Amino acid sequence: MLLFLEQTLNGLQLGVMLFLMASGLTLIAGIMSFINLAHGSFYMIGAFVAASVAQATGSFMLGLAVALPATAILAMVLESGALNRLYDRDHLDQVLATFGLILFFNELVKIVWGAQPFYLNTPDWLSGSVEIISGVPYPAYRLALIVTGLAVALFLYLLIQRSRLGMLIRAGASNREMVGALGVNIKLLYTLVFGLGALLAALAGVMAGPIYAVQIGMGESILILTFVVVVVGGIGSIRGAFAGALLIGLVDTMGRAYLPDMLRLALPPATADNLGASLASMSIYILMAVILALRPRGLFPAHG
Amino acid sequence: MKRQFLGFSAAAAVALASTAAAMAEPVKIGMVTTLSGGGSGLGIDVRDGFQLAVDQEGGTLGGHEIELIVSDDAREPDRARQAADRMVERDGVDIMTGLIWSNLAIAVVPRVVREDVIYISANAGPSILAGRNCHENYFNVAWQNDNLHEAAGQFVKDEGHDNVYMLAPNYPAGTDALEGFKRFYDGGIAGEVYTALGQQDYAAELAALRNAEPDAVYIFLPGGMGISFIRQYEQAGLNEIIPLFGPAFSFSQDILGAAGEAALGVRNASQWSKDLENPANAAFVEDFIAAYDRLPSLYASQGYDTARLIASALEATGGNAADRDALREALRAADFDSVRGAFRFGNNQHPIQDIYMREVVLEDGVVTNKVIGTAFEDHVDAYAQDCRM
Numbered sequence: 258m259l260l261f262l263e264q265t266l267n268g269l270q271l272g273v274m275l276f277l278m279a280s281g282l283t284l285i286a287g288i289m290s291f292i293n294l295a296h297g298s299f300y301m302i303g304a305f306v307a308a309s310v311a312q313a314t315g316s317f318m319l320g321l322a323v324a325l326p327a328t329a330i331l332a333m334v335l336e337s338g339a340l341n342r343l344y345d346r347d348h349l350d351q352v353l354a355t356f357g358l359i360l361f362f363n364e365l366v367k368i369v370w371g372a373q374p375f376y377l378n379t380p381d382w383l384s385g386s387v388e389i390i391s392g393v394p395y396p397a398y399r400l401a402l403i404v405t406g407l408a409v410a411l412f413l414y415l416l417i418q419r420s421r422l423g424m425l426i427r428a429g430a431s432n433r434e435m436v437g438a439l440g441v442n443i444k445l446l447y448t449l450v451f452g453l454g455a456l457l458a459a460l461a462g463v464m465a466g467p468i469y470a471v472q473i474g475m476g477e478s479i480l481i482l483t484f485v486v487v488v489v490g491g492i493g494s495i496r497g498a499f500a501g502a503l504l505i506g507l508v509d510t511m512g513r514a515y516l517p518d519m520l521r522l523a524l525p526p527a528t529a530d531n532l533g534a535s536l537a538s539m540s541i542y543i544l545m546a547v548i549l550a551l552r553p554r555g556l557f558p559a560h561g
Numbered sequence: 562m563k564r565q566f567l568g569f570s571a572a573a574a575v576a577l578a579s580t581a582a583a584m585a586e587p588v589k590i591g592m593v594t595t596l597s598g599g600g601s602g603l604g605i606d607v608r609d610g611f612q613l614a615v616d617q618e619g620g621t622l623g624g625h626e627i628e629l630i631v632s633d634d635a636r637e638p639d640r641a642r643q644a645a646d647r648m649v650e651r652d653g654v655d656i657m658t659g660l661i662w663s664n665l666a667i668a669v670v671p672r673v674v675r676e677d678v679i680y681i682s683a684n685a686g687p688s689i690l691a692g693r694n695c696h697e698n699y700f701n702v703a704w705q706n707d708n709l710h711e712a713a714g715q716f717v718k719d720e721g722h723d724n725v726y727m728l729a730p731n732y733p734a735g736t737d738a739l740e741g742f743k744r745f746y747d748g749g750i751a752g753e754v755y756t757a758l759g760q761q762d763y764a765a766e767l768a769a770l771r772n773a774e775p776d777a778v779y780i781f782l783p784g785g786m787g788i789s790f791i792r793q794y795e796q797a798g799l800n801e802i803i804p805l806f807g808p809a810f811s812f813s814q815d816i817l818g819a820a821g822e823a824a825l826g827v828r829n830a831s832q833w834s835k836d837l838e839n840p841a842n843a844a845f846v847e848d849f850i851a852a853y854d855r856l857p858s859l860y861a862s863q864g865y866d867t868a869r870l871i872a873s874a875l876e877a878t879g880g881n882a883a884d885r886d887a888l889r890e891a892l893r894a895a896d897f898d899s900v901r902g903a904f905r906f907g908n909n910q911h912p913i914q915d916i917y918m919r920e921v922v923l924e925d926g927v928v929t930n931k932v933i934g935t936a937f938e939d940h941v942d943a944y945a946q947d948c949r950m
Binding site: 260263264267268270271363364367372373374375376378379384385386394396398399465467468469470471472473474475478479510511513514517526530531534535537538 | 597598601602605731736753754755756757759760761762764765766768769772784785786788789792793796797798815816818819820821855
């Protein structure tokens with residue numbers, strides 16, 4: 258039972274991490290109808306900037322404070338200089354162009370920081386573990402991740418549902434021509450949304466730094482999961498991204514934790530281990546297929 | 562910058578020498594390795610180690626001119642195969658080396674050796690090339706893939722652990738790794754877990770691991786997977802209660818820089834360490850740091866040994882690589898001072914060598930490895946008996 262609680266926390270933590278990535282991606286996909294494969298590059302750049310600032314100054318928080326605006330500005334420059342030309346193009350063109358950006362950023366990072374993986378230390382006040390449930394020491398840093406992710410979710414909810422900018426974003430997601438026709442500076446809105454998305458990706462990257470490896474190509478592995486979340490949740494929907502991220506996080510964690518053991522009840526151990534490992538890594542894709550079969554537009558489709 | 566300069570001056574020296582003396586054709590060496598994208602740190606170290614040996618001789622190997630052609634495979638079998646084909650057919654290379662990954666080696670090596678080109682592996686050592694499919698043109702300077710896992714298995718057993726939790730990615734090298742470990746470790750098994758290749762989050766596995774209460778943990782998680790695991794293992798507070806073991810791949814110098822102090826105390830099996838005491842190693846470590854301003858890794862030592870082996874063979878054959886029989890003969894003799902100490906080839910042309918255990922320590926503020934013991938002396942790989950050579 259204690260183990261189950263711990264695994265639930267683990268699933269929650271992976272979920273909020275995915276949410277940070279997916280919220281930006283789903284906004285960009287929903288509002289600009291733009292498929293941005295380079296979203297993972299912002300995650301990587303955020304982590305690298307934070308790691309180098311933190312190594313130079315010894316302060317994780319300072320690294321975070323520099324990495325977020327730096328990545329957002331880079332993304333906005335990129336959007337207004339190049340990517341906005343792609344909004345009216347075919348999705349295939351967008352995929353090709355942003356795939357090119359992945360290669361570009363991977364090489365750029367290698368030129369600037371070298372090919373060796375980097376590291377980012379947990380801030381001292383978050384190292385060690387906390388016993389939230391007695392008998393289960395849980396890493397304090399992972400708890401902080403969960404809290405941060407939930408706070409960002411609340412902030413995004415208020416931003417989208419309660420603010421004027423949020424109203425425009427929602428309107429843009431429903432009908433962007435109409436928003437433009439009503440005199441809203443849609444170009445500026447797009448740039449801001451793109452910057453916000455990149456900022457959230459950078460936040461995810463910085464938060465991931467101390468637990469994962471800060472290395473070239475780190476964005477690609479999480480990008481695939483992020484796309485699964487976006488598709489499961491419904492493109493353009495923050496609420497869908499939140500539900501989808503938690504669902505994927507929990508299913509992935511629980512699958513890895515319990516599938517091999519469950520199969521062991523019915524199969525010889527060696528087969529169960531192999532099959533369990535394969536099934537666990539497939540579980541989220543099976544879940545995605547089931548959800549899409551039942552609800553082809555995802556759990557919470559944004560467009561009316 | 563310095564390397565470029567060395568390269569230029571080496572090239573200039575070669576150009577001058579060839580116009581002056583109109584010497585024999587330079588020996589062409591093709592290197593296909595991973596220089597970009599994920600895992601490029603390994604390929605770059607192999608290349609730099611190899612280049613160091615060439616630069617130390619002022620652009621020659623064994624006193625003979627060589628032409629080194631380097632190509633990037635980006636860790637993709639297709640690109641590796643294309644680059645190798647080009648080197649064999651268009652450039653007419655005599656010797657090839659450089660591949661890091663076993664799946665790439667399996668795709669490339671059999672084609673290359675069939676064309677009567679010598680392939681000397683500086684890293685990958687898949688079992689399929691060591692056993693029944695061994696080939697007179699295929700040499701391996703590093704190890705057979707299972708070797709380091711076997712050594713760790715022996716060591717963990719010798720330490721008296723009898724309830725080990727094992728973890729590896731779910732792909733051929735991962736299952737081979739745990740098989741290799743179990744070949745010499747015969748105690749109890751608290752868990753044998755296969756994770757997705759490239760997985761970054763190990764929270765679920767760590768919770769299950771804690772629950773299984775093993776008395777030792779063995780991991781084979783190369784590259785970024787290892788960094789993530791080691792850090793998360795420490796954050797979960799497990800490093801204080803359950804000792805962690807692994808092969809050198811998860812604890813080589815390139816990984817330790819990123820894993821940081823979380824890796825302290827981990828013991829790992831390796832055929833080389835920078836603190837091994839022999840003159841060849843001392844010179845290698847000193848020159849490597851001077852040339853590249855970083856500590857050499859296991860992979861750099863393997864690249865360096867590959868070049869030194871070629872140098873010894875060229876010296877013995879008088880720089881005549883066209884006579885393949887003589888070249889093979891000279892290579893088989895392995896008449897060079899390996900940075901790992903004693904070194905010779907077995908019947909399948911894989912190393913027979915000592916394998917050491919190292920511990921991750923903090924040395925002058927740098928996290929690095931220190932030799933703490935020997936797991937095997939003159940270890941022969943398990944597939945040599947299947948090779949009819």
